Amino acid sequence: MQGPLGLYNYWIVIVLMMTGFYIVIARPNLIKKIVGLFVFQTSVFIFFITMAKVEDGTAPIIQEGVNLYSNPLPHVLILTAIVVSLATTALGLALVVRIRESYGTINEDDIHVQDEAS
Amino acid sequence: MLTENLVALQVVVPLIFAPVCLLLGKSRHAWACALTVSWLALGIATLLVTRVATIGTQSYAIGAWAAPIGIEYRVDMAGALIIFIIAAIGAMVMSYARRSIEHEIAAENSGYFYACYLLCLTGLLGIAATGDAFNMFVFLEISSLSSYVLISLGTTRRALTAAFQYLVMGTIGATFILIGVGMLYMMTGTLNMMDLAQRLPGVDDTRTIRVAFAFVTIGVSIKLALFPLHLWLPNAYTFAPSVVSAFVAATATKVGIYVLLRFFFTVFGIHFSFVAMHVGEILMVLAVVAMLVASLVAIFQDNIKRMLAYSSVAQIGYMILGISLATSAGVTAGMIHLFNHALIKCALFLCMGNIFLRLGSVELHDLRGLAQQMPWTMAVFVIGGLSLIGVPLTSGFISKWYLVSAVLDAGLWPLAVLILLASLFALIYIGRVVEAAYFSKPDPTAKKVREAPASMLIPAWLLIGANLYIGVDASLLAGIARQGADILIGAGVP
Amino acid sequence: MSAATTLLTCVAVPMVMPALIAALHRRPNAREAVSLLGSGCLFLMVFSLLDDVRQGSLPAIDLVSPVPGIKIGFAVEPLGLMFALLASFLWFVTTVYSIGYMRHHHEKRQTSFYCYFAIALGSVMGIAFAGNLFTLFIFYELLTLSTYPLVTHAGNTAARRAGRMYLGHLIGTSVILLLLALIWTWSLTGTLDFRAGGILEGTVTPGIASVLLVLFVFGIGKTAVMPFHLWLPAAMVAPTPVSALLHAVAVVKAGVFTLLKVSIYIFGIDFLGQIPATQWLMYVAAATIVLAALFALRQDNLKLRLAWSTISQLSYIVLCALMVSPLGIIGGSVHIVMHAFAKITLFFCAGAILVTTQKTRVSEMTGIGRRMPWTMAAFTIGALSMIGLPPAAGFISKWYMLLGAIEVSQWVAVIAISVSTLLNAAYFLPVVYIAFFHAPPDAPDRVDINEVKEAPMMILLALGITAVGTVALFFLSDLPMALASQLVGGSR
């Protein structure tokens, strides 16, 4: 696809990213924030994988008779990034669990009120 | 084997011993392991600095895959300086840690603590050593994730929220960096920094590169707590365990600044960053605001750790101000202050650890008359504080001297006045503590406390000793910083 | 011992004495013996340098260089030697006085008092013998920091507030203005050495030099030129020996000494004359002289009156430093010595009165001369010297100042000096008059009041020495005059 329309993929991905970003910074619920980060990061992965795509290419596994492959490097980067995202999610959720145990709430505004009071 | 693999060993040694530390569990051995590795890292760092100084920039192709195919470790003078200060702070903090950790962290968590500490050290060293943009992201995440854990181990529940806040902001920052790196890759096809530097001039008038630049800058700025993206920092430093505050305050933001330097000067090049993108002007404004506002806020803090945290935000302003000048003198000043501030802040936070150990509080009003009971600890605070203010014969003065003369060289004398004004604020907030500890009558109901144990005093005093040494003879440090700055500045010129 | 080693020892001795003093803190007699011995030795060592200077050799030594181009180093030159001689001699006398005062007044934390006192004196030695402006700055700051605990010695709220004022003014001005001037000078000229004839001439325009001069004059907050003068009255909460030696001699004189050094060796008095700001700064100094004297007139607290008087007197020297006249420089330099002897005598007297009668206000001192005749006699001598009447030493310096001002036709300076002389008389003579010629108040214990009940022996001894010194310097003014002339001769 030529012309600016050839970028539509990226634009949608940006909308997706911003959806996640918005959840992170606008929502006071801590689990929702983690979900937001997850969505944000997953959308960035889509961005990377999109850039790796080569028109009419195939998965970068060398086969007889195929000579156009998609770019393997972003795939590798994203494999790493997915694991980073899992690590972040796990740690974030563990923190949420502990926060809930000591504050009795997972709402940022309520936590703030309690911190101010103490 | 040792000498040619020095760069790799610098990072790999702590990495390999982190799981060992986990296996050692809650026994003292975990601490001994972390301690040994920290000193080993310092030894390697010392060798590395000498090596870089004698035979120049070290490039190391991991897996023998030459860059840009493989990942390159590349340590020039600037990187070596950062690596050295990280390793030095690590060695000091670990020598200090045992008593403080026994006091502040539940015994069953101590093994995890030391493992996470080693991971954090690995991450920070890795960032400083790498010459690959994506590899930097990975090690950034190692250091960030481990520091979230370290911070969350603080004694109050607010440590948890502080860690969570840091996690959210840190992850946003890291994701921004990832987006930026992705765009760079998209336009150049490479991730290696030197290769990027070569290939970027061909595409640097594109909007994509400009946005990539902005995202990397913002992402790194979150990590280094540049005003106004510093919101995570005060809570994190306040509620983290004392040892962690000392370690993280002295190293994490510094590495952030180093990353910024790398991107501005090495990757994008001085021309693109400062002429085309005007990042110098923006950073300068933010740095000055950080210096003044954060110092002012620090004056009104009653929790001394929080006060020191705001002071850190202000001091980061000094470093960024130096960098924003984009002159050799300015970058030198920034790097000198980076080094000195690590020494100063680490000592001050260790001091807070001593006080917390004995007193169970670091609130200003609990410190009244403390100097009688903990004279050595408070002496550390006084000298560290004087250094923060920039009194002569301390390292802080050297920083200020270089920074002010760099600013004057650039013809910006009003900035010089503002820098000095901000040090006056430092005088006020340090003065409040000194006044309480030395010249106020202790609360008659307060319990008597003893001086902190020698194992916690000696590392703090070693840092103070280094601080005073630099105050008297900074030629070595200044020489290294100048060399590093020249490489950075020169790297941007085709 | 070579002259250079002596030089280093002079700075080092007071710096290491605190360790000894602290070690002896359970044995007050030994502790004070150490203080006396240390101060005595110091004076003798400084004195031994006199020969070198008189023969024209100026020993110097450089230690380290924290930043390329600037050094920490020491050197002797006439003005510095004069200042060092003065400070070390008066330290000895003050130590004698302190022993009487502190014990009699039952002060707390005497050990830390003696420790910080010694460090302060070490800093003064560092300032006097600084080989360059950078070294001078270091000891200047050290002096501020080491005297801060002395100001807040009482440990109460008032003392802490005064301490804040003290640090705020002195560190504030020195860090913002003086340090800026320093770094600026360094980045313009690449050096901070003291050189005869100055280092700035030829490298900067008169415009920038004006800015620098303003930064220096106000940055050296210890000169107490208005509007940065309020720290000095605030510092009066300190114990009297501190006010006497530090805030009448060492600290304030360090300020004007620094200014003299800057004008002679950084700007050079010839170049100073070409700078537009000089004239304006002279007006500020002249205004300070008169205004501070007026303020002094209104003070009822004797120590505060003395403090305001000091502000006024300091600006004499500032005036001289800016007057671009060799005779003025001589007058200003000598005034450092003359004023020091007189003012320390006055403070000693104020302390003696406080210790003996617990009185601090002038209005309460009616008839006190009958009870403490020796003290008040010494006070009278000091007052005469302040006014500038013979046979007190103040006459000599004032004479040269006036000559200098007339030589370069600075009529504003002449007027300021003349007017302030009248004001000096107006605020000192009433004290003398009340003390000797007013009847004591009608108190129930009136009988006792008329009896002679003098201050403790150590105190009397100290104030006797300084009072005699004040008179003796009138007759024996050769030594300071010789050093001062050497100074002007050297800069030409």
Add this chain to the structure above:
Amino acid sequence: MEHLINIVLLGLLMLAGFAIVRTKSLLAVAMLTSIYSLLSASLFVVLDAVDVALTEAAIGAGISTILMLAAIALTSDEEKAPRHTPLLPLFVVIATGAALIYGTLDMPRFGDPAAPAHRHVAPTYLQDTPTAIGIPNVVTSVLASYRSYDTLGEVTVIFTAGTGVLALLGFRPRRRNTEDTGRKKLVILRVVAKLFFPLILLFALYVLFHGDYGPGGGFQAGVIFATGFILYALAFGLSNSQQLIPHQLLYVMAAAGVLIYGLVGIASMLLGGKFLEYQVLANDPVTGQHVGILLIETGVAITVAAVVLIIYYGFVSRRPAPGDI
């Protein structure tokens, strides 16, 4: 056709994203997140990233969702409305999005084979892999050899997460048969689980060793391996599944994986090569590559499996806290 699928998937992703923003029930949000992840995995397949798709499905849709559900079970399900109207966040997001869109304008078009990214380094990987590494899956060769150091970092990251969860949530082995009575009724689940458990483990091994030739590798294998145990825990209760792997063993495994990886690097140094230079591990460079890749993939799998289990156990062995305030 590909474009159409692409657009449909992206559209669905947007729908899922908006649904996540709007939905107040956190359980539903977790499921939507899982759907979001699965959709993106499908998209990855369309975009030729099969390895990534497998990983995203296993980690994003699988493990992450389980963790979210566990966390929700330990906290609360309802999301309270924010106190303030989110004007500032909205502004920030719109500004950021606008900047990004501005940045796209000079990007190479989607799928453009002439894009710089496909011209510089990537071709080397595609050309050299068969000869230098000797395996067909280029993603594996880049992951495990060319950029093997990143992967070491990645293992370290997951190890960090495991350590962190241990430090935060602890790890409390349950006593046997305290809470399993209710599950006795779930006969079908138990039968299926029993049947699948060995199969899943076998599949994990397949994914591990087949990673050189097709999609798969250490990560995916580790996750799948852990999933087997999670399934077992769901069916037979936590304590029973913990009987299978004692928790000390999990520690050792988590550490061992990283150690294996690191020691392969150290070994290649000792043999005179650079860090992680596999060529020196055997006489023949290509064999050396094989050995190295196999070893480090095994290390990765061990650590990932252990850490995922540690995290899972950490969450589910935590007692729920008392009700919301």
